[in-house]
Amino acid sequence: MNIFFHELKAYRKSTIIWTVSLILVTLLFMSMFPAFARDAEEFKKLLEGYPEGVRKAIGLNLENLFSILGFYCYALSFITLCGAIQAMNLGTSIVSKEVREKTADFLLTKPVTRTTIVTSKLLAAFSSLVITNIVYIAAAAIIASQVKTEDFSLKLLILLSLTVFFIQLIFLALGIILSVVVPKIKSVLTVSLSTVFAFYFLGMLSATSGEEGKRYLSPFKYFDTAYILKHSAYETSFMITGLIVIVVAICASYFVYTKKDIHAV
Amino acid sequence: MNVIEINNLTKMYGKSRGITDISFHVEEGEIFGFIGPNGAGKSTTIRTLLSLIYPTSGSATIFGKDCVKFAPEIKREIGYLPSEVFYYDNMKVKDLLNYSASFYKKDCRKRIKELAEIMNLDLNKKIDDLSLGNKKKVGIVQGLLHEPKLIILDEPTSGLDPLMQQKFFELLEEENKKGATFLFSSHILSEVQRLCNRVAIIKEGKIVTVEKISTLKENTYKKFKVETKVQQDPEYFNISGVNNLTVKDHVTSFIFKGNINTIMKKIADIEITNLWIEEPDLEEIFLHYYEKEA
Numbered sequence: 001m002n003i004f005f006h007e008l009k010a011y012r013k014s015t016i017i018w019t020v021s022l023i024l025v026t027l028l029f030m031s032m033f034p035a036f037a038r039d040a041e042e043f044k045k046l047l048e049g050y051p052e053g054v055r056k057a058i059g060l061n062l063e064n065l066f067s068i069l070g071f072y073c074y075a076l077s078f079i080t081l082c083g084a085i086q087a088m089n090l091g092t093s094i095v096s097k098e099v100r101e102k103t104a105d106f107l108l109t110k111p112v113t114r115t116t117i118v119t120s121k122l123l124a125a126f127s128s129l130v131i132t133n134i135v136y137i138a139a140a141a142i143i144a145s146q147v148k149t150e151d152f153s154l155k156l157l158i159l160l161s162l163t164v165f166f167i168q169l170i171f172l173a174l175g176i177i178l179s180v181v182v183p184k185i186k187s188v189l190t191v192s193l194s195t196v197f198a199f200y201f202l203g204m205l206s207a208t209s210g211e212e213g214k215r216y217l218s219p220f221k222y223f224d225t226a227y228i229l230k231h232s233a234y235e236t237s238f239m240i241t242g243l244i245v246i247v248v249a250i251c252a253s254y255f256v257y258t259k260k261d262i263h264a265v
Numbered sequence: 266m267n268v269i270e271i272n273n274l275t276k277m278y279g280k281s282r283g284i285t286d287i288s289f290h291v292e293e294g295e296i297f298g299f300i301g302p303n304g305a306g307k308s309t310t311i312r313t314l315l316s317l318i319y320p321t322s323g324s325a326t327i328f329g330k331d332c333v334k335f336a337p338e339i340k341r342e343i344g345y346l347p348s349e350v351f352y353y354d355n356m357k358v359k360d361l362l363n364y365s366a367s368f369y370k371k372d373c374r375k376r377i378k379e380l381a382e383i384m385n386l387d388l389n390k391k392i393d394d395l396s397l398g399n400k401k402k403v404g405i406v407q408g409l410l411h412e413p414k415l416i417i418l419d420e421p422t423s424g425l426d427p428l429m430q431q432k433f434f435e436l437l438e439e440e441n442k443k444g445a446t447f448l449f450s451s452h453i454l455s456e457v458q459r460l461c462n463r464v465a466i467i468k469e470g471k472i473v474t475v476e477k478i479s480t481l482k483e484n485t486y487k488k489f490k491v492e493t494k495v496q497q498d499p500e501y502f503n504i505s506g507v508n509n510l511t512v513k514d515h516v517t518s519f520i521f522k523g524n525i526n527t528i529m530k531k532i533a534d535i536e537i538t539n540l541w542i543e544e545p546d547l548e549e550i551f552l553h554y555y556e557k558e559a
Contacts, residue, residue: 001369002364002368006364010353010355101351101353102349102351103351103352103353104317104346105317106346106351106352106365106407108315108317108339109315109317109340109343109345110365110368111337111338111339111341111368111369112337112340113337113369116337178343209482258404259319261317261318261319262312262318263318264308264312264319265345
């Protein structure tokens, strides 16, 4: 437990910064909603002028864009992007931080197994994400209720917002496997930003192609907000895929890390 | 009982050499020196013992238990001080030491205070603000605070001023009296000579010899440099025990191992203008071992 608390404390600052940022992005987007809803017809005409490919790529859905939740979905695509970066940062730094700050020798000569170390650190990162999401969802609900023009389903808002959390979990898992496989990561941010953006653009590309199968390529496309709005549920096949990615990445990380040589610096 | 037993330990880094076929043992209560030049494999051996890296072949036991299989259990009784210490920067010394103590199931607060006092270490400073020597002190306190039975030191004195080194050695001797066993790695012969009961000399990944310090002292190596008025015949000093004999102009230099009186008489018989007798550095002793093998 001592490692868990130590790590959690180390994440405190970043958790606060990311949570506040996510809320600010939401605030920025949602504050535009009242004006947007007022001139709905004109915007619709304007946006219809965009080629369909572009609209799909940036996730514009004209059918429900003008309801508050539809508009929120649009904002969500940016929030997920930020959230993914946060999670990827956490995941990538779990092991690489020890190597970079040269503290691996300190921790690994203590009477703990490597499995315990990874578990504690993973749990701390997980907790950081849980805290971020609880605060974020509460804030999102409050913001939405302030700018709404008509009543909306809170359950749907939560379902939509939770996709951020699920995508974060996937990136957390990708981050940790990357950090145990790559011998030395000099800059966490470079690695995490490039991975996240690569997947983001992959997601955009797969959206324009319209092929369902390509959605499996990018975690950003595992949760189709239009589907969630319509069915109040997630798509099972993608949920399972996400879960498999997480489980495989984390198991592999444990396996590699317990077998790995920790070199002197 | 042997605290450490290393049997034919080999560690390869890919194809390059780490250590090859190393075997030695450390008995309970002794201070065991482990010397060799940089890159000889001292750290590799130590890191294998601590299961930071895993052996390619061979094995090692600590307290009679395999050092890989029982690593967490063994480490409860090990204190480790790495050659370079880096700790979580954004922490106070006190917090780091408490964090370190939290891994051991005992109350270490009193010991932390004692050690900090001996080492003259300010517990309320941030680790960021510490000088290299002070960071080293944090490392020392960190390695000793749980009163381990085995203390592994990897070139521990670098960065400590002579006064602190003195205090540090006293501290180690005190721990040793209480029953702690030491594995002391260093490339400085004098500090090993001062503290250790036995030493293993490692070179290019192989153990060259394991000797008692008392034996080493019996066959003391001395470096002689004799300046004479006329150029000396090299054959004059070529007696048993003389190595690396070179004559350059009026200066004859060599390493001597054996009864010092013999060589002193030889020197007394010739007209000299100057004389230097020095402790040879490690490299020169290695050279000697190297030649003996060839």
